Amino acid sequence: MKPISLSKSHGGIQGVYSHASEACACDMNFAVFAPPQAVEQHCPVVWYLSxxxxxxxxxxxxxxxxxxxxxxxxxxxxxxxxxxxAEVPDEKDNWQFGCGAGFYVDATQAPFAKNYRMYSYVMEELPTLIGENFPVDMDRQAIFGHSMGGHGALTMALRNPGHFKSCSAFAPIVNPMTAGWSKPALEKYLGPDEAAWRAYDACALVEDGYRFPEFLVDQGTADGFLDDGLRPWLFEAACAKAGIPLTLRMQEGYDHSYFFISTFMEDHLRWHAAKLGA
Known part of the structure; x- marks a missing residue:
């Protein structure tokens, strides 16, 4: 691991780092903000998936x-x-697939299976690296994310309920098996058998018996992707049927941008902090 940049902010350190990833078979960058408390104690960690x-x-x-x-x-x-x-397969004319669009899955199909292993990277490799190099309390972890990252957060939490204390999302893709911008990607990464897709679909996981104690989801009503790609009401229905507490807040007039995310970021961090005992 090597630092790319280190900047002081709010008494803590915002760092960007690079390392050679075995899971993804390439160099990977990641960011870590360590608060001032981390100088003297191990702190809980919150994972944000973009x-x-x-x-x-x-x-x-x-x-x-x-x-x-x-x-x-x-x-x-x-x-x-x-x-x-340069060696990672990509579709440069397709923003919904390839570089920037890993969908937090472990691909099984050539030529993507060698590199596109974001599930293992986020769940296994990167946490090991973080635990070895930063003052983190790995017994207190939370996860959240936006859109494709919200999808990743929900699926990882459902599949690893003992790993995370809390999970939330901004405008998540809750049913990627049927959404227009994710279904083609799942087929390319995982093959034509839709049974293999269910491990990476929050609605399907709940239907298949996976559980998590509670979720918080914020969704803007003016989001241009709401009806075709996001459809949080599907996850709401799945959670209601399974008895999983879900707080779904439809935020009037907000879109899909970081103006929306930044508005409610503090709410989410406070919510996670309460669950983490911070």
């Missing part, structure tokens, strides 16, 4: 999380959204 076309940089620049994370004593880790590099 959406389509994004990197770790988008939430760093526009998410407005550092002041509240510093106040609450939370370490915030922001991975990239996919493998990158």
């Amino acid at each position: 959406g389509l076309t994004c990197t770790h940089q988008n939430v760093m620049d526009k998410g407005e999380y550092r002041r509240m994370a510093a106040e609450l004593g939370l370490i915030v880790v922001c991975p990239d959204t996919s493998p990158r590099g």
